[in-house]
Amino acid sequence: MAMKHRAGAGLALFLTTALLVAGCNGGDSEAPAESELYKNPVTLTWWHNASQEGPLKTYWEKVAKDFSALHPTVKVQIEAIETNQLQRTRLPAALLSNDPPDVFQAWGGGEMREQVEADYLKNLTEQAKTEIADIGSAAEIWQVNGEQYGLPYRMGIEGVWYNKEMFARAGIAAPPTTFDELNDAVTKLKAINVIPIALGAGDKWPAAHWWYNFALRACSVDTLKKASTELVFDDPCFVKAGQDLKTFIGTNPFQPNYIATPGQNDATSANGLLANGKAAMELMGDWNRGTLDTVAEDRAALGKFLGWFPVPAISGSAGDPKAALGGGDGFACAKQAPAECVEFIKYLVSPEVQKGYAETGTGLPVSKAAGAGVTDPSLKAILDATANATYVQLWLDTAFGSTVGNAMNDAVVAMFASNGTAEQVVTAMKAAAKK
Numbered sequence: 001m002a003m004k005h006r007a008g009a010g011l012a013l014f015l016t017t018a019l020l021v022a023g024c025n026g027g028d029s030e031a032p033a034e035s036e037l038y039k040n041p042v043t044l045t046w047w048h049n050a051s052q053e054g055p056l057k058t059y060w061e062k063v064a065k066d067f068s069a070l071h072p073t074v075k076v077q078i079e080a081i082e083t084n085q086l087q088r089t090r091l092p093a094a095l096l097s098n099d100p101p102d103v104f105q106a107w108g109g110g111e112m113r114e115q116v117e118a119d120y121l122k123n124l125t126e127q128a129k130t131e132i133a134d135i136g137s138a139a140e141i142w143q144v145n146g147e148q149y150g151l152p153y154r155m156g157i158e159g160v161w162y163n164k165e166m167f168a169r170a171g172i173a174a175p176p177t178t179f180d181e182l183n184d185a186v187t188k189l190k191a192i193n194v195i196p197i198a199l200g201a202g203d204k205w206p207a208a209h210w211w212y213n214f215a216l217r218a219c220s221v222d223t224l225k226k227a228s229t230e231l232v233f234d235d236p237c238f239v240k241a242g243q244d245l246k247t248f249i250g251t252n253p254f255q256p257n258y259i260a261t262p263g264q265n266d267a268t269s270a271n272g273l274l275a276n277g278k279a280a281m282e283l284m285g286d287w288n289r290g291t292l293d294t295v296a297e298d299r300a301a302l303g304k305f306l307g308w309f310p311v312p313a314i315s316g317s318a319g320d321p322k323a324a325l326g327g328g329d330g331f332a333c334a335k336q337a338p339a340e341c342v343e344f345i346k347y348l349v350s351p352e353v354q355k356g357y358a359e360t361g362t363g364l365p366v367s368k369a370a371g372a373g374v375t376d377p378s379l380k381a382i383l384d385a386t387a388n389a390t391y392v393q394l395w396l397d398t399a400f401g402s403t404v405g406n407a408m409n410d411a412v413v414a415m416f417a418s419n420g421t422a423e424q425v426v427t428a429m430k431a432a433a434k435k
Contacts, residue, residue, distance in 0.1 A: 042340050043075045047091065047104040049329075051080040052264075054294035055360040063356070067347050074340050082265075084203050088406070095120045095334070102341045106150040106332035108141035109394050110228070110401030115332075116144040122333040124148045127342045131349050135366045141394060142330050151349050154363040155328035156286035157386045158209065158311065161378070165305040166194050166280040175309035179217075179248070182312045186253045189280050198279035199254040199416075200263030200270030205397065207258075207416045208409040209283055210248070211425065212325050212396045215241035217314040221323065221391050228399040231433040233426050237318060242422025244314070246415060255279060259417050264291045271295055275302055283311070286382045287329070290362025308378040310385045324389040327398055328366070400429070407432035 046064065050056040057080055064076035079101070081090055086105060094100040095115065106112060115121050125132075125148045132139045132148055142150035162175065170189045176182040186196040201207035216224070219237035226232055255261065255273060262269040271288060273279035275296040282288070289306075296302040313321035331348060333341040347353060351369035358365045358373030364383060365373065374380055386392070397405030411428040414420030 037339055037343060038071050038073045041073050041075075042338050043077055044103055044338070044341055044344055045101040046076050046078050046344075047081055047086060047094075047101040048078070048331075049081060049083040049086050049105050050362075051082045052291065052294040054290060054362070056290050056357075056362040059356060059360050059362075063348065063353055067344055070347075071340070071343075074344070076344065084205070084263075088402075092402070100334040100336075102337035103331050103333055103344055106142065106330045107327065107395070107398045108143075108150060108152070108330060109327070109398040110405070111398055112142060112149055112332070113144050114401050114403075116149055120335055121149040122335050122337055122342065124151065124333070124342055124345070127339075128346055131346050134351075134368060135349065136368075138328065138366055141328065142332070150330045150332035151345050152328040152330035152366050153349050153354065153357060154287065154330075155326070155366050155386075156364040156382050157324035157326035157389055157392060158213070158283065158285045159308050159324075159382065159385065160281050160283055160311060161274060161288055161292070162281045162307050162309065163274065163277065163279075163305045164307045166192075166277075167307075170194065170280075175307070176312045177309075179312050179314050183248075183251060186251055195255045195273065195279040196281060197253045197255075198261075198270040198273040198282045199258040200261050201259045201413055201416050202261050203263040204409045204413050206263040206270060206284070208397065208412040209325070209395075211241055211245050211408075211412040211415075212393075213283070213311045214244045214248075214314075215319075215396065216311075216323055216325055216393055217241075217317045217319040217321070218244060220318050221320055221393075224393050228394070231400060231404060233429045233433070238426045238429070239422050242412075242415060242425045245412075246422060249416060259413075264288075264295075267295050267297065269295065277301070277305070285327070286379060287363045289376055289379055290360065293361070306378055308381045310389075320390050322389060323391040323393060324385065325395065326386065326389075326392040327395045329363070400433075403435055404429055404432040 048060055050060055064078055068074055068076055091104060128148055128151060131151055138152055138155045142152060170192050172185050172188055176185050189196040199207060215238060218240040219235060223235045223237060264271045266272055267276055270282055271291050272295040274282040275292040292302060293299055331345045349367060351367050354365040354367035354370035355373045358370045361376045364379060374383060397409055407428045411420055411425040
């Protein structure tokens with residue numbers, strides 16, 4: 001899940017400020033006395049999602065060692081866990097237990113609101129004032145009731161990664177800017193026997209993101225904001241999103257057996273098809289640049305043919321054509337974690353660590369000082385597109401929280417499997433919102 005042009009600024013006002021609702025524990029942040037920090041030996045358990053061998057996993061290992069070198073009383077013990085497993089299974093179970101990880105991946109929004117309401121998270125507000133100010137408004141996604149419970153290190157919008165060489169062979173002169181043009185591109189790619197779009201519906205969320213983007217085009221900004229804060233899904237635009245998606249699925253733009261294909265695991269997964277020249281496009285966030293590298297058999301070839309463009313607009317739709325779906329990755333501390341945990345998260349978003357993160361080419365940093373470290377052309381394009389987006393909507397499963405988000409994703413995948421309807425997606429969301 002992305003950063004921001006300069007990550008925080010334009011995302012500013014847009015990334016669901018309204019999510020900063022509900023929540024308890026509003027004012028329990030207490031900064032420890034300086035003398036208490038680094039006084040006794042501490043082991044911090046760190047769960048992150050850089051589970052594939054590659055530059056980010058290697059970089060996080062270096063960051064952990066560097067922090068321990070700076071603070072010899074602190075040992076950082078890493079466990080790298082695949083995103084789906086981490087977010088949907090391992091982390092919820094661990095937070096329910098008496099032994100959660102000290103520091104762990106956090107996506108903000110409704111999910112964080114639920115975690116705060118359950119009293120799982122440490123309040124960072126007082127200790128991280130400098131870092132919050134540097135990150136800017138992007139930090140608001142990791143707030144509940146105006147209090148900070150996590151810090152982001154990456155932020156950006158989603159779009160379509162594509163093979164420029166395949167586009168040229170198919171006679172596609174420029175990246176599509178409307179869905180009519182995207183449909184035309186799909187037809188041209190099929191004509192040269194190329195899989196138009198790779199999809200990892202086996203992991204559910206990559207398929208669900210197509211529905212999110214149709215909802216972004218079908219619904220007004222006000223409707224999406226209300227849905228994110230009040231969990232109200234009565235507007236007919238949500239059914240229209242499913243109807244539009246059903247029509248798109250009917251054009252057969254995806255590879256065979258897409259319903260069982262994983263998203264980002266290896267060369268046989270959806271991003272492996274794009275990375276290795278077996279499919280022309282994939283819908284995914286800015287982090288995909290790094291995951292494509294990890295599954296590419298020829299990284300030099302990938303670097304030559306890879307491009308990126310924003311999700312196309314739909315002519316005549318109620319949604320803002322320049323709105324985008326986006327979000328980021330961050331980290332939070334368990335409520336009972338030692339104070340050194342907060343210092344470690346602050347270190348992760350420090351300018352020097354953020355600059356190193358930018359240089360890995362795996363995503364877009366949130367620190368203002370690190371933007372110059374972004375050199376990859378596709379990531380630069382995402383920076384520009386994020387800066388030019390009129391509104392950025394947080395990933396819908398994150399914005400709506402895990403209860404509604406999981407029900408929504410399951411119902412959308414049922415549509416992809418021809419076992420569900422547009423109306424059933426909305427029915428599932430409404431039922432989950434009542435729980």
